[in-house]
Amino acid sequence: MFSATQIGIDLGTANLLVYTKEKGMILNEPSVVALDANTRQVLAVGEEAKMMVGKTPGNIVALRPMKDGVIADYDVTTELIKHLMKKAAKQLGTSLRKPNVVVCTPCGATSVEKRAIQDAVRQCGAKSVQLIEEPVAAAIGADLPVDEPVANVVVDIGGGTTEVAIISFGGVVSSHSLRIGGDRLDEDITQYIRKKYHLMIGSRTAENLKVDIGWALLDHNEETMEIRGRDLVTGLPKTIEVTSTEIQEAYREALLSILETIKATLEDCPPELSGDIVDRGVMLTGGGALLKGMKDWLADEILVPVHLAPSPLESVAIGTGRSLTMLKKLQSAN
Numbered sequence: 187m188f189s190a191t192q193i194g195i196d197l198g199t200a201n202l203l204v205y206t207k208e209k210g211m212i213l214n215e216p217s218v219v220a221l222d223a224n225t226r227q228v229l230a231v232g233e234e235a236k237m238m239v240g241k242t243p244g245n246i247v248a249l250r251p252m253k254d255g256v257i258a259d260y261d262v263t264t265e266l267i268k269h270l271m272k273k274a275a276k277q278l279g280t281s282l283r284k285p286n287v288v289v290c291t292p293c294g295a296t297s298v299e300k301r302a303i304q305d306a307v308r309q310c311g312a313k314s315v316q317l318i319e320e321p322v323a324a325a326i327g328a329d330l331p332v333d334e335p336v337a338n339v340v341v342d343i344g345g346g347t348t349e350v351a352i353i354s355f356g357g358v359v360s361s362h363s364l365r366i367g368g369d370r371l372d373e374d375i376t377q378y379i380r381k382k383y384h385l386m387i388g389s390r391t392a393e394n395l396k397v398d399i400g401w402a403l404l405d406h407n408e409e410t411m412e413i414r415g416r417d418l419v420t421g422l423p424k425t426i427e428v429t430s431t432e433i434q435e436a437y438r439e440a441l442l443s444i445l446e447t448i449k450a451t452l453e454d455c456p457p458e459l460s461g462d463i464v465d466r467g468v469m470l471t472g473g474g475a476l477l478k479g480m481k482d483w484l485a486d487e488i489l490v491p492v493h494l495a496p497s498p499l500e501s502v503a504i505g506t507g508r509s510l511t512m513l514k515k516l517q518s519a520n
Contacts, residue, residue: 191206191278191283191285191286192206192207192285192286192287192288192507193205193206193274193285193286193287193288193507194206194287194288194289194290194323194503194504194505194506194507194508194509195267195287195288195289195290195307195503195506196289196290196323196502196503196506197217197252197255197263197267197289197290197303198217198252198255198344198345198346198502199217199250199252199253199254199255199344199345199346199347199367199369200216200217200250200344200345200346200367200368200369200473201214201215201216201217201345201473201499202214202215202216202217202232202252202266202267202270203499203500203502203503204270204271204274204503205500205503205504205506205507206274206278206507207507207508208278209277209278210504211500211503211504212274212277212278213270213273213274213277214499214500214503215231215232215233215270215273216232216233216235216236217250217251217252217266217345218231218232218235218236218239218248218249218250219231219235219248219249219250219251219262219265219266220234220235220238220242220246220247220248221246221247221248221249221262222245222246223244223245223246223247224245226261228262228265228269229246231265231266231269231270232269232270232273235248236248239388239389239390240388240389240390249262251263251266252346253346254292254346254347254365254367255291255292255295255320255344255345255346255347256291256292256295256299256302256303257299257302257303257306260302260306263306264306264309264310267306267307267310268310271310271311283311284311284312284313285311285312285313286312286313286314286316287307287312287313287314287315287316288315288316288317288318288323288506288507288509289303289304289307289315289316289317289318289506290317290318290319290320290323290502290505290506291303291317291318291319291320292319292320292347292349292363293319293320293321293349293351293358293361293362293363294347294349294363294365300317303317304317318505318506318509319349319351319358319361320342320344320347320349320502321340321342321349321350321351321353321358321361322351322353322356322357322358322505322509323501323502323503323505323506323509324340324342324349324469324471324472324495324501324502324505325338325340325351325353325469325505326504326505326508326509327471327495327497327500327501327502327503327504327505327506327508328340328469328471328495328496328501328505329496330353330469332353332355332356333355333356334354334355335354335355336354336459336462336466337352337353337354337359337455337459337460337462337463337466338352338353338354338466338469339351339352339353339451339452339463339466339467339468339469340353340468340469340471341444341448341468341469341470341471341472341475341484342471342472342501342502343367343368343444343470343471343472343473343474343475343480344367344368344472344473344474344502345367345368345369345473346365346367346369347363347364347365347366347367348363348364348366348367348444348447348472348474349361349362349363349364350362350363350364350447350448350450350451351451352451352452352454352455352459352463354459359455359456359459360451360454360455360456361451362447362450362451362454364443364444364447366440366443366444367472367473367474368393368396368473368474370437370440371396371400371436371437371440371441371474371477372389372392372393372396373389373392374436374437374439374440375387375392375395375396375400375433375436375437376389376392377436378432378433378435378436379392379413379415379428379436380418382432383426384417384418384419385413385415385416385417385418385424385426386415386416386417386418387413387414387415388415391413391414391415394411394413395411395413395428395433396433396437396477397476398411399411399428399429399430399433400430400433400434400437400477400478401430401433401434401477401478401479402434402441402477402478402479402480402482402483402484403434403438403441403442403483404479404482404483404486406430406478406479408429408430408431409429409430410427410428410429410430411427411428412425412426412427412428413425413426413427413428441483444474445484445487445488448468448484448488449488452488463490464490466491467490467491467492467493468484468488468490468491468492468493469493469495470484470492470493470494470495470498471495471498471501471502472498472499472501472502473498473499475494475495475498476498476499481493481494
């Protein structure tokens with residue numbers, strides 16, 4: 187008897203990841219689609235499409251169909267999933283016929299947004315589609331004992347959202363979802379450079395600044411980086427040097443909002459579980475967890491240990507793929 191392939195999908199704002207239990211992570215591509223603006227025909231998907239962002243003629247549009255972890259453009263998202271399912275099938279060396287799929291959704295997603303995700307994946311040929319909340323998937327992927335009655339605190343800073351949740355015995359005890367993530371930090375950097383230097387830079391330049399010299403709100407040895415953009419006064423290309431302190435200043439407000447969300451979630455924690463948090467601390471996952479100094483800054487601010495997940499970028503996808511076994515285990519326990 188042939189059993190359907192079980193795959194986990196992390197349908198992220200910035201990246202789409204596919205995980206299978208047999209082969210592990212088989213796909214990690216940017217959630218970008220390049221379209222012909224006139225015919226709406228898909229020209230490129232993933233890495234290939236990301237290379238086109240900001241560099242295409244007027245008739246080709248490179249866009250992200252996912253916004254804040256949920257579907258912003260249904261048809262384009264369906265096309266994106268179809269293309270990536272085909273790529274995943276090639277990686278597996280088999281055709282993905284009617285797989286059982288688990289997809290993660292943000293805690294703050296509405297029932298309409300959740301149904302849109304289910305329908306989009308089902309339309310791509312899935313046999314069954316189960317949804318799992320993002321922090322639960324991140325906790326499973328970070329090897330936390332989510333099926334035990336102890337507090338597991340997960341802070342998942344993704345591209346579009348930051349999810350903070352306290353998980354105990356397979357369920358979310360307390361959670362907060364904030365629609366601020368890595369993309370918002372990039373936007374803040376772009377706006378800051380525009381205001382201070384009257385220089386227009388692209389989203390990729392802003393992302394490079396964040397990755398290369400971006401720091402959480404900590405004292406550090408100042409770093410500098412040269413960037414190029416378009417001078418808004420003369421309209422000509424221009425090169426400037428930016429410091430890491432300026433980059434900190436650019437996204438200061440966004441990081442403080444993330445901190446407030448973490449504090450609000452910890453305040454909602456039942457007293458019995460608070461003791462566990464003091465001992466076990468907080469698990470940091472998602473791309474935003476890789477910002478330099480993030481772990482130390484949060485530990486200083488919330489006064490409990492902060493740990494970095496073994497593979498922060500892939501935790502949600504790994505947990506989504508493993509969660510079918512976990513869900514069955516929890517159902518049998520209940």
